[in-house]
Amino acid sequence: MNMQIAERESVAMSSQSAGQPVVRNDEANHDLSIRVRDLNLWYGQTQALKNISIDIFQKNVTALIGPSGCGKSTFLRCLNRMNDLIRGVRIEGLVEMDGRDVNESRMDEVALRRRVGMVFQKPNPFPKSIYENVAYAPRMHDLVSRKAEQDELVEKALRDAGLWNEVKDKLHQPGTSLSGGQQQRLCIARAIAVQPDVILMDEPTSALDPISTATIEDLMDKLKKQFTIITVTHNMQQAARVADYTAFFHLGELIEYNDTKTMFSNPHTKKAEDYITGRYG
Ligand SMILES: Nc1ncnc2c1ncn2[C@@H]1O[C@H](COP(=O)(O)OP(=O)(O)OP(=O)(O)O)[C@@H](O)[C@H]1O
Ligand SMILES: [Mg+2]
Numbered sequence: 001m002n003m004q005i006a007e008r009e010s011v012a013m014s015s016q017s018a019g020q021p022v023v024r025n026d027e028a029n030h031d032l033s034i035r036v037r038d039l040n041l042w043y044g045q046t047q048a049l050k051n052i053s054i055d056i057f058q059k060n061v062t063a064l065i066g067p068s069g070c071g072k073s074t075f076l077r078c079l080n081r082m083n084d085l086i087r088g089v090r091i092e093g094l095v096e097m098d099g100r101d102v103n104e105s106r107m108d109e110v111a112l113r114r115r116v117g118m119v120f121q122k123p124n125p126f127p128k129s130i131y132e133n134v135a136y137a138p139r140m141h142d143l144v145s146r147k148a149e150q151d152e153l154v155e156k157a158l159r160d161a162g163l164w165n166e167v168k169d170k171l172h173q174p175g176t177s178l179s180g181g182q183q184q185r186l187c188i189a190r191a192i193a194v195q196p197d198v199i200l201m202d203e204p205t206s207a208l209d210p211i212s213t214a215t216i217e218d219l220m221d222k223l224k225k226q227f228t229i230i231t232v233t234h235n236m237q238q239a240a241r242v243a244d245y246t247a248f249f250h251l252g253e254l255i256e257y258n259d260t261k262t263m264f265s266n267p268h269t270k271k272a273e274d275y276i277t278g279r280y281g
Pocket of ligand 2: 072074202
């Protein structure tokens with residue numbers, strides 16, 4: 001380790017010992033979206049998340065990076081309680097939105113998942129029409145009553161997802177008839193149709209070609225004006241391009257959290273530097 005990094009690392013570590021909040025809001029003064037403190041998660045006997053403390057800022061893109069198995073997907077799922085669906089999971093610590101712990105027993109999980117939507121690695125449209133893929137959840141949540149209102153909402157979500165022009169003449173064809181990149185934008189339209197606060201994206205472009213990937217990256221940049229986006233990527237260029245903040249995970253720990261520019265130009269930890277520069281796979 002060279003001296004400069006050693007020095008920076010010791011500064012980073014002394015200001016952020018294990019379990020201390022990891023807060024990076026020095027310059028920007030963004031509003032807080034999700035506050036996580038001392039989050040621990042076990043799958044049976046195996047601990048997958050260790051003392052994670054992080055502030056996620058509203059209407060920004062936060063990228064989660066780190067080697068395979070370091071806990072990125074597990075962490076994302078903690079934010080809308082999707083780990084509840086996995087047997088043998090034990091969670092400790094705080095995940096707070098609007099002053100409420102999402103894990104408290106009174107929390108309505110359906111309402112939570114409306115506020116914190118998710119887009120997965122593999123596009124997974126429902127086996128229904130393009131229209132129904134978008135209209136279904138708003139109807140279930142009673143966000144629309146009249147048909148005209150529903151049509152309007154479907155159009156808006158598809159426009160915001162950058163898909164309207166490609167599908168407006170075939171809204172009643174199956175969602176699965178679209179290309180992979182279009183299907184992923186349909187899944188984004190479905191996620192935003194219920195007006196969530198936060199959209200979680202777990203490697204949303206890893207199954208897509210470069211052009212579809214660029215389209216989704218552009219879309220993330222537009223969507224962050226309305227939504228808080230937390231995305232996982234193995235593509236360092238993508239994180240550098242789309243994210244305002246980047247969090248580096250390693251073996252279940254949050255090693256470094258920084259604004260993206262600092263993370264990629266002047267990482268404060270040797271582990272993050274090694275990962276970003278490809279010395280660690
Ligand atoms: N359902 C599960 N049951 C048991 N262990 C699990 C489960 N899901 C994940 N794990 C374990 O938890 C750890 C973190 O996994 P996770 O999927 O969160 O990693 P990741 O960072 O998303 O990896 P990748 O980049 O490969 O997607 C791994 O050791 C994994 O084996
Ligand atoms: Mg994962």
